[in-house]
Amino acid sequence: MRKLPPPTLSSKEVLISCISNIMDNTLFTDVNSNLSLYESAEKSYERKGSTGNLHTIQSHSDINGQITKNQMMFLYNKMVKKENPSRDFYDILLASSRKCPFCGYGKSTTLDHFLPKSSFPIYAVTPINLVPCCKDCNTTKLAKTTDEELLFLHPYFDNVDDSRWLYCEIGIYPETVGFRFKVVKPSNWDKEKFDRMQYHFETFNLNDLFMNFATEEFSDNLFYLKDLHNSCLQNGATFTEAALVIKDDLNSKYISCQYNLVNHWKTAMYDSLRSSDVFINWLKNY
Numbered sequence: 001m002r003k004l005p006p007p008t009l010s011s012k013e014v015l016i017s018c019i020s021n022i023m024d025n026t027l028f029t030d031v032n033s034n035l036s037l038y039e040s041a042e043k044s045y046e047r048k049g050s051t052g053n054l055h056t057i058q059s060h061s062d063i064n065g066q067i068t069k070n071q072m073m074f075l076y077n078k079m080v081k082k083e084n085p086s087r088d089f090y091d092i093l094l095a096s097s098r099k100c101p102f103c104g105y106g107k108s109t110t111l112d113h114f115l116p117k118s119s120f121p122i123y124a125v126t127p128i129n130l131v132p133c134c135k136d137c138n139t140t141k142l143a144k145t146t147d148e149e150l151l152f153l154h155p156y157f158d159n160v161d162d163s164r165w166l167y168c169e170i171g172i173y174p175e176t177v178g179f180r181f182k183v184v185k186p187s188n189w190d191k192e193k194f195d196r197m198q199y200h201f202e203t204f205n206l207n208d209l210f211m212n213f214a215t216e217e218f219s220d221n222l223f224y225l226k227d228l229h230n231s232c233l234q235n236g237a238t239f240t241e242a243a244l245v246i247k248d249d250l251n252s253k254y255i256s257c258q259y260n261l262v263n264h265w266k267t268a269m270y271d272s273l274r275s276s277d278v279f280i281n282w283l284k285n286y
């Protein structure tokens with residue numbers, strides 16, 4: 001999961017744009033007369049999100065007994081349609097992160113309602129409740145209940161790169177090397193944060209995603225590593241000296257990846273390879 005800066009757009013300016021060209025005068029009047037209520041709900045969301053208390057927000061079916069869930073969905077759909085002026089806000093939010101923050105790697109092509117608009121319609125067009133993400137992650141979240149939704153990490157509030165939590169285990173086989181990624185609890189995290197990270201990791205199937213990436217990365221570099229090892233031997237190095245050259249190369253890759261992102265799958269993968277004497281012996285005989 002990658003943290004994103006919270007949007008600077010407000011629910012008020014989005015709502016005003018959404019109702020600017022609607023034909024329903026009653027809905028226009030109702031939304032306009034309740035703007036302060038939307039603003040208050042937005043501030044509550046920000047306050048509770050920053051303290052990890054979004055789960056205390058009560059689900060509801062209407063806004064002040066005047067605006068229905070279906071009407072709020074109608075306003076959100078106006079954001080989505082390209083011919084409407086409120087589409088500009090949708091595009092701004094979508095463009096705020098090219099990569100999906102939930103998985104960290106997919107292309108953001110849609111907006112996810114972190115609190116689903118079906119259960120929390122007052123936040124249907126609230127920018128801080130709209131997260132750019134890839135289609136796969138959005139589909140995964142849609143399959144969860146409201147209670148399960150709250151177990152996911154929120155990209156605008158949860159910082160999980162304050163410590164390292166992603167690690168990789170390798171399996172050595174006659175013809176290849178396998179990878180498995182896992183979450184390990186940092187010593188400075190409380191149990192709740194770790195449990196949410198683990199739930200997030202497992203529900204979005206991040207091990208499978210990272211495993212596929214790592215397998216491709218390893219296959220692309222295998223010839224290079226084997227050639228580097230053989231070149232050392234041809235230049236008179238011993239097997240021990242050649243192994244040290246390979247470890248130095250893997251260590252450089254690890255340091256570079258760690259500098260970029262401590263919880264990147266490449267960081268975890270190269271860390272496991274550089275630390276494995278079994279892998280070096282396998283490479284020698286491959």
